[in-house]
Amino acid sequence: MATAVSVPARKVATVKRERAVRSTASRWRLFLGIFLGLALIGAVLVHVWLRLQVVRMGYVLSTTSKLQTRLEQENRELKVELATLTSPDRLEALARQRLGLIAPEKGQIVVLP
């Protein structure tokens, strides 16, 4: 036989309040969980992005380093070429043959007063 139990109205209100508090807390926990999950995914994505950036920069650095080496080599080649072209032996031959220059004769050098 069913017995009707009368529950005082005050107690009912307390239970409701407790339930509401509990549901708010669980909602916060859910939010926190989602937030942590997203943060983790975000951190992983940032890590992957950084890793990709490192590799990309590695390629850029490699290309630039190769360019630097090539330019340095070119610079050395140009230095050798310049020095070869301006060697006294060659300059003298050119000055004498092509330009018809001669060594200054006596008196052609004027000393400033």
Add this chain to the structure above:
Amino acid sequence: MRRSSQRNHRRLWVAKGLFLALFLAVGGRAFQLQVLQGDKLMRLGQRQHLKEWIVLPKRGALIDRAGEPLALSMESQSVYIRPHRIQEADKVSHHLAEILRLRAAEVRQKIASEKPFVWIKRQVSSPEAEKIQALNLDGIGMYYEPNRHYPQGQLAGQLIGFVGRDSEGLEGLELKYNDYIRGETGSSVTERDALGRRVLVEGIGGLQIPPGSDIHLTLDTSIQHMAEKELEASVLKYRAKAGVAIVVEPRTGEVLALANYPSFDPNNYTKLTAEQRRNRAVTDSFEPGSTFKTILAAAALDEEIVGKEDLFYCEMGKYPFAGKIIHDTHPYGWLSFAKILQVSSNIGFTKIAEKVKKERYFKYIEKFGFGKVTGIDVPGEVPGLVRRPEGWSGIDLATHAFGQGISTTPLQMVMAYAAIANGGFLMRPYVTRRVLSPRGEVLLENQPQVVRRVISEKNSKLLAAMLRDVTNEGGTGTMANIEGFEVAGKTGTAQKADTIHGGYSKKRVGSFVGFVPANDPRLVALVLIDEPEAQVYGGVVAAPVFRNIAQGALRRLAVAPEKATPVSATAKQMDSTTPRMVKRIEAHAPSHIDADAVPSFIGLSFRGALEKAQTLKVKVRLQGNGYVVKQAPAAGGRWTDEQTVVLNLQG
């Protein structure tokens, strides 16, 4: 309801078991890969994605005192093969032989080799390298190697030396300073991708190896060039075997030029013999002959045994001494000490040596640095041969007096004269001013270094004045005279010892050593011509070479002549060479010069204006180039306080 709950429970256990099994399988596999086979797999992986890059050493440069490079390094490519990877040997050998201009049979033989790595050709040219790369055949590779270039060719070849294929200095300064110049070899392990491209994820720190240090020399390329050119001309003209020319700054001991003939181009060192590569200025010693008389003269003056005007009887050309007859080329009677030096009398010097005595003479021979290396920073220097006076026979005093029975290197001789030129100090010669690291740090620096005082300043001046007479009228070295300058020096013609039969041969060594300007020397130079045939006398074969080298060197060092050349003579001489300019000068030259009024310079060339200023003893300041278009103060105007005419040139 209970049955359904039990089923769910079972399923859950099955799922749990399945996941556990999978997890164990993955874990087990991971354990196998990471722990059991970890090292091996890591090695295999690294072999694929890591590569060691070798950074070749970059050799430093050799640079002259004006910054002109004498030796530079570049990278060039060398071709190698891995014979076992070559598929079509005939085709490959044909291609390689054609591109590299080699014999096909030779290449074919290399391909047939059992070795895993064979060089085909070292240091190929850029077009050849490009063609080889275009072939794109398996088993053929290119390797970057450092390659040394000497852009000035044969200039100072013997002094600079050369490096071998492996970038190691083998001779000359390249050998002497190898540790500084060489640079370091480095290596760096970097990642590479699937296509073999380098990915520098760790940065480029490991690949940046500092190059070798640069050597800054005291040499002057222009003076060196003049010395080599003049030396070669004389050696060829007089059909000599070899020659040496050295130019040194007397106050510091810095070597400005050190020339050898036969010349040597370090770019082709393999094609030349050791004989041609020898730096005779330091590795060969000669009996100096009359140039050594100056050493006895210095001893006599410094010991105050003989005065400049003391008279000696020169026995009319024949003087019996210690059982031998001493001869002079010309018979002389009474001569003063100065005159004896001027005419280079053997008899006169024998008599001076008798007064100085052998112990004191030997003391000066040693003080002047003979018999010991000078300490120059060039490899292979020899000390020459000087015997102690205890071992001298009777005749040795006389032979030493005129430079026989003793051997010296050309460098020792030039440094002895430098001591007379600089007021009596024997200096240590050097060719390297400093060694600079790539970051600009001074790693080594040579400063002028006094070895010792040899004679007093007063006596060095006196001796310099006596040596000046040698190049004046009546002396043996008149052909060394330079217009506008006083030259002090001494000629020498030495007989060469006969190494086979003993005694002396008919071969001669002609030399001249001197300094200029005599009263304030800026350079001291020696010219030595070995075994000339057409003419043998130092005054003929070597003195003109000295004159030409010294003249050019003085111009290069911007030393103004002591004795001004009259401008009228200049204009007259210029007539034949630059008629246009002279006409222009004449056209604008005033007919008479008013002493008080400012003269006109309008229309004159730069040179014309300078000459006119010199003639009129007027101070001018020139601005611009071309012809004078404006002057201040104006022509005919009054002088300002500065007494200077400012000339503006254009055109």
